[in-house]
Amino acid sequence: MTEHETPSAIDMGPRKVGDLSLEESNAVRARQAGRSRAMAVVLFGLCILFFAITIVKVGVWG
Amino acid sequence: MTIATNNISLPADWRDFWALTKPRVMSLVVFTALCGLLAAPGDIHPVIAFTAILCIATGAGASGALNQWYEAELDAKMKRTAARPLPDGRMERDSALQFGIGLAAFSVGIMGVAVNWLSAAILAFSIFFYAVVYTMWLKPNTPQNIVIGGAAGAFPPVIGWAAVTGDITLLPLLMFAIIFFWTPPHFWALALFMKSDYGAAGIPMLPNVAGQRATRNQIFGYSFVLAAIAIAPSALGMTGILYTATAVVLNVLFLGFAFAVWRSETTEAASMKAEKRLFAFSILYLFIAFAALALDRMLLA
Numbered sequence: 001m002t003e004h005e006t007p008s009a010i011d012m013g014p015r016k017v018g019d020l021s022l023e024e025s026n027a028v029r030a031r032q033a034g035r036s037r038a039m040a041v042v043l044f045g046l047c048i049l050f051f052a053i054t055i056v057k058v059g060v061w062g
Numbered sequence: 063m064t065i066a067t068n069n070i071s072l073p074a075d076w077r078d079f080w081a082l083t084k085p086r087v088m089s090l091v092v093f094t095a096l097c098g099l100l101a102a103p104g105d106i107h108p109v110i111a112f113t114a115i116l117c118i119a120t121g122a123g124a125s126g127a128l129n130q131w132y133e134a135e136l137d138a139k140m141k142r143t144a145a146r147p148l149p150d151g152r153m154e155r156d157s158a159l160q161f162g163i164g165l166a167a168f169s170v171g172i173m174g175v176a177v178n179w180l181s182a183a184i185l186a187f188s189i190f191f192y193a194v195v196y197t198m199w200l201k202p203n204t205p206q207n208i209v210i211g212g213a214a215g216a217f218p219p220v221i222g223w224a225a226v227t228g229d230i231t232l233l234p235l236l237m238f239a240i241i242f243f244w245t246p247p248h249f250w251a252l253a254l255f256m257k258s259d260y261g262a263a264g265i266p267m268l269p270n271v272a273g274q275r276a277t278r279n280q281i282f283g284y285s286f287v288l289a290a291i292a293i294a295p296s297a298l299g300m301t302g303i304l305y306t307a308t309a310v311v312l313n314v315l316f317l318g319f320a321f322a323v324w325r326s327e328t329t330e331a332a333s334m335k336a337e338k339r340l341f342a343f344s345i346l347y348l349f350i351a352f353a354a355l356a357l358d359r360m361l362l363a
Contacts, residue, residue: 031073038076049116052109053176 074157078147082130082158083123090348091122091218097352098219098237101359102226113176114225118218120169121185125214127162128193131155139263142256162193181224188217205271212245219352233300236291240351243288247281247320248344255334278324281340285320289313292351301358308354312347319343
């Protein structure tokens with residue numbers, strides 16, 4: 001690389017999140033937020049399910 | 063999925079993970095498992111029944127994810143599967159593997175702790191059978207792949223039954239056999255009009271290896287075996303008039319559609335109406351037959 005070449009003009013390999021444009025960064029964050037919400041729903045459902053299983057197994061409600 | 067003109071990968075969407083579980087296949091698995099559970103004698107608490115069905119569905123999802131992880135390159139070659147998350151590049155392959163193993167461990171573990179360990183053991187074996195025996199061994203190597211591999215899809219009613227009773231008797235084995243002998247005519251009807259797709263991927267489906275005539279003969283032959291097995295619960299006095307009447311009607315229709323496939327000489331996929339009709343009816347057949355069996359057993363109880 002000569003002194004006059006900019007880093008963006010050559011192959012630098014995978015870019016880091018900090019190198020993203022605003023549009024790209026928003027797209028990544030939106031995807032992460034969607035996955036986080038899906039995981040929250042799954043975990044909340046599991047909490048309810050495990051609570052119900054426990055109640056049934058200990059026989060509180062016969 | 064990549065953002066245009068750069069090499070930054072977006073994280074996979076949650077819908078892509080959902081697609082890995084093959085939701086449409088899962089619906090049939092859940093339904094047959096529920097029928098096995100309802101047909102079984104004895105009581106099960108609704109919460110435990112729900113947990114059992116959830117674990118069976120999750121186990122089926124794990125099988126689908128592991129199947130798609132292993133077949134990503136094959137899927138890319140077939141029109142029917144090219145848009146799946148892995149061949150379409152929307153997800154890392156390792157993510158699918160980790161997701162599949164995680165779901166499998168979760169479903170078997172919860173089934174064992176909350177329901178019973180017999181149903182958990184059968185669930186574990188069915189996941190292993192689908193992901194390893196069928197996907198990795200049978201499917202790429204033998205045109206009998208879906209005959210033997212059909213066992214993987216036949217386990218759910220047995221698991222549902224075992225979740226209630228903790229054992230396995232003749233009726234759940236007959237339910238297993240109905241799905242087992244239903245699978246070849248169902249899949250070979252699909253394979254006839256998807257022949258070029260399977261051929262492009264190098265999968266040795268029967269029409270590609272033995273030809274269309276042999277496949278049509280096999281479909282018709284298996285339809286008779288299916289009819290005999292489907293009538294067996296009635297003949298052995300395990301079900302009442304509702305299932306008997308339903309099974310007779312369904313199997314007469316099934317044999318009629320299979321006969322039309324046997325008579326057909328069509329080689330063009332676009333004009334294979336009889337094959338497409340049999341494929342569509344076979345799905346309806348399984349839903350109605352199992353619904354009638356479960357309902358009949360509940361009425362008898």
